[in-house]
Amino acid sequence: MGKPSRERSLPDNEAKAVARNLRVSPQKLNLVAGMIRGKKVDQALADLEFSRKRIAQDVLKCVKSAVANAENNHGLDVDELVVAEAHVGKNLVMKRFHARGRGRASGIEKPFSQITVIVRQTDEDEAAKKKAKGKAKAPAAKKEAE
Numbered sequence: 001m002g003k004p005s006r007e008r009s010l011p012d013n014e015a016k017a018v019a020r021n022l023r024v025s026p027q028k029l030n031l032v033a034g035m036i037r038g039k040k041v042d043q044a045l046a047d048l049e050f051s052r053k054r055i056a057q058d059v060l061k062c063v064k065s066a067v068a069n070a071e072n073n074h075g076l077d078v079d080e081l082v083v084a085e086a087h088v089g090k091n092l093v094m095k096r097f098h099a100r101g102r103g104r105a106s107g108i109e110k111p112f113s114q115i116t117v118i119v120r121q122t123d124e125d126e127a128a129k130k131k132a133k134g135k136a137k138a139p140a141a142k143k144e145a146e
């Protein structure tokens with residue numbers, strides 16, 4: 001007999017993965033997270049695979065983990081997954097010192113961060129509606145410009 005299972009905090013069409021204690025500043029990690037927000041999973045994986053940022057490999061592992069969670073734990077279709085959210089948070093900060101002139105010291109902070117990736121299964125109906133809305137707005141914008 002164990003603890004009762006906790007209520008699921010995400011909707012049924014979402015899954016998440018969290019990568020903690022990444023040795024990079026949150027600001028730099030947010031640049032990589034911004035590359036994948038809102039993209040289809042296969043496109044996000046390709047972008048991370050060929051990114052020149054060092055931390056992109058750790059973000060790639062987190063996205064793959066979220067996809068695996070979606071497929072194995074929640075039975076979602078991998079081909080219809082989209083990176084719905086990728087948010088970055090602070091973690092611990094190692095404090096070191098750097099010796100300066102005349103016996104002084106100055107501080108150096110080595111920040112860690114974490115990233116949370118949430119993937120969502122989108123229906124083809126919803127995707128078609130979003131595209132239709134985007135096309136409907138585009139001609140109206142052109143008319144206003146003229």
